[in-house]
Amino acid sequence: MTGRVAIVGLGPGSPEWMTPEASTVIAAASDVVGYGPYLDRLGLREDQRAHPSDNRQEMERARFALRLAAEGRAVAVVSGGDPGVFAMAAAVFEAIEEAPEWRRFDIRVAPGVTAMQAAAARLGAPLGHDFCAISLSDNLKPWAIVERRLRAAAEGDFVIALYNPASRARPTRVGDAFALLQGVKEPATPVAFARAVGRAGESLTLTTLGEADPSIVDMATLIVIGSSETRFIEGGARAWMLTPRAYGARR
């Protein structure tokens, strides 16, 4: 038994940010598996089968894709952003780990621009130095590990990108995260809420850790919290967010 599965990142939404590899791999697929709204934007051909799913049930989607591949289909599993960053690549490899016969499959991962990078591009250069990416979802991990990582990220004075900050099931987690960080980082730390970058309804909100109102955050928001070096550059048509390449130069 052999099979072919490509795990493909579509980027944050704008077709400008979808790599040529992603386009090529999707064009070569007989079957495309993914969240319905992502499939809708691909303009698949009539001879390609779309298999939409909702945005949860990642393991079921991964196993379904591998079973299709075992039937000889050329399968593309699509994710927004980068499939390797809080998206489908981990689920597919977890499914492969469960089933030794799937380990011999021809698996390809096509990387993509992830939300953190799209947000950073719009903001200026907030990730110009060392940074962390943390998902606030506690569906699959205890909240205690999120807290441990937020504290460690503050202790390391990393720039912090927060993914999956809020959902109807856990609306208070982003507030909990801000309360924790407000206890350990300076109130003047620059913060950005970058919503739906590259998609309809894009907006940027620049604020500080002391003044941030996390209640405005929704699941389409990527949050960037600065290090002690991060600052806003003002005085132009708009403000930019910068974490410089040097550390400690001002001390």
Added chain:
Amino acid sequence: MTGRVAIVGLGPGSPEWMTPEASTVIAAASDVVGYGPYLDRLGLREDQRAHPSDNRQEMERARFALRLAAEGRAVAVVSGGDPGVFAMAAAVFEAIEEAPEWRRFDIRVAPGVTAMQAAAARLGAPLGHDFCAISLSDNLKPWAIVERRLRAAAEGDFVIALYNPASRARPTRVGDAFALLQGVKEPATPVAFARAVGRAGESLTLTTLGEADPSIVDMATLIVIGSSETRFIEGGARAWMLTPRAYGARR
């Protein structure tokens, strides 16, 4: 005075990974500024001016680009990978911060796939959970902050991506970093050395923290060090590296 500067990510090397936006922005530029080997691969037209530089002197390159823009040129500053991740975006915004007249310029950042994502795609799903990116370069920051961040990343049990691990000027830093991490993380922690992914001479080395030989690392290598959850999946044609979406499920 006004001017236009685009700060453009070319991706890790393969044209498959360069976004349509990057291609469009470079095609629209009258002047392209960047490291010589990056310019060579762009196939610029005769009417476009290439301004190659060496890979250091980022600030001089940034100021030069802004001065060209002030003369009315349409300037693209190119970086490998993502310009926002250890690349040119921070240098350009630092130059903008220095000179208020440049703050009114029309600045655009075009994100790109960064080395960490290309490496992750080849490895499977090593960044499937929370992660940090740390540059081991101490040209612009004290080594003490690198050590502080490595310790914090270990304390937070993040997956760690290490950029700029070695150079002729500081060949021992990667060994110092491994010695530090070997003191605080399990010897069985999966480690990958991903060299020149998407370029000539691509190679992947899978090992463990206890057995890793950092002396094989060069400046073209991106290092991924797992969390306590990261593992290799073996038994197929090749091994994969997975950090699963769940945390603590095995405890």
